[in-house]
Amino acid sequence: MSVEPDWIAVDWGTSNLRVWAMSSADTVLAEASSDKGMGGLDKSEFEPALRELIDDWLVKSPLILCCGMVGARQGWAEAGYLSVPCEPLSGTPSKASSELDVRILPGLKQTAPPDVMRGEETQIAGFQALNPGWDGVLCLPGSHTKWVEISAGEIVSFQTFLTGELFASLSEHTVLRHTVVADGVDDEAFASAVSDAIARPERLASGLFALRAAHLLEDLSPKRARARLSGLLIGAELAAARPYWLGRAVAVIGAGGLSRLYTAALAAQGVPAIQADATRMTLAGLTKARNQLRVAS
């Protein structure tokens, strides 16, 4: 059966490319993905990487609407930044140089302290579309976890933490790689590490080596060590992000395991965060952007 979408939704991050064939009623007709994230592509490789996934969907020359790192300076076409405070998706998408009708949504920037996002603004807009009038704080866990303050429909401020990349580089490229190789999470070890780090966040760098030492001297299991590493990093992040979540309504936008860890860590601080699925929010955000273009044209 042929797929003839009205438009194509594209989430193009650093590591992955995901596409959805969308009907004129904004339902999903088909979807596909690849590991051709912008991080591994030269300028000339974006269009072929996209065509690989959507070539069968181009019968009606659909609009192709993209969010994420594809709009960075090193991406397909630089899409600039909107400045906060602002509503997400209140800017004009940039056109990529292509025979396809490719438009890329701008990111967001903050001047003081300096910060940027690309892709998360679309998830935020999707969350707002599905939760009209919601005021509070959004946490978007990932390689670069974002904490975002929402008020009266606008993104007021945000702050990015390198927690996910810290976890990956520590567990793959330091002496801890011998200590944390494991699947699954030990919930008790995670919770106690979160608690330690929130109480004494400045001890992070010594807490990290202590994992190695406890592995050598006390047979700390890799599964517990991995959970402790995760807990120390997320706990230190929560300590620094306290002005965001303390006494606020919090929603965590993410996927599976990582989202669950953040929700558990917040619950231990007495913050009952609601959870929202990142992919669903991305698609709702791209749909909102699509509808804004319909209204504008």
Place this chain on the structure above:
Amino acid sequence: MSVEPDWIAVDWGTSNLRVWAMSSADTVLAEASSDKGMGGLDKSEFEPALRELIDDWLVKSPLILCCGMVGARQGWAEAGYLSVPCEPLSGTPSKASSELDVRILPGLKQTAPPDVMRGEETQIAGFQALNPGWDGVLCLPGSHTKWVEISAGEIVSFQTFLTGELFASLSEHTVLRHTVVADGVDDEAFASAVSDAIARPERLASGLFALRAAHLLEDLSPKRARARLSGLLIGAELAAARPYWLGRAVAVIGAGGLSRLYTAALAAQGVPAIQADATRMTLAGLTKARNQLRVAS
């Protein structure tokens, strides 16, 4: 001219192997080094890696005295640990299985909180040999920076920080690799980052991403970004190590640039640390261990 040492001093770390041909009066007759650290060697590769450097020195079948990671479980022969509090080098070296007379000095361990060292104990013993009666705190910067409390000739306690490996993995394996590629250090940027991190050490993970954002939005130069990264990590370490250095006599045992950064960061906290050269301390420590064996035999 042939080199016929009385004994051979060996500093065998994770990344490098250094050897010195020593006279019976403990002077250096010759030296050599290679990048065959224990981290890259299988059990069977240690002897060939050593022979590559010392084969011409074996005329008199000299004692070969080693310190460092060569004595780890994954090293040539496990040399165990002495428990603190203790004098460094107060244990018996282990023999490696070899036709050569290879002895490996044990490391040190601490039970609570769990911690370990291998190689630094020899530098500490060397420092004590050159500074008899010295009481105070030693800082040994490196991949795994050690803070060590010395009292009445004994190592009372110590704490390891993963600061050096954090710097390396962040600058090589995260988004910061685009931001911190530079040589040299911007002293002013380093000092202000140390000050920021000591004041608010819990903000480390957000301070890291802020380097990336400032590079994108404010053209933060790679040289300043690198200095800030270094300053944030060392500042956070100093904040956590405050119980060690506050109001104490401090000596920094290290090499060149990194040692200078720690000394500068301590000076900014009003702590005038003395500096000692790591290689010189290692050699003095191995010499002390050699003399203990002479006395014992």
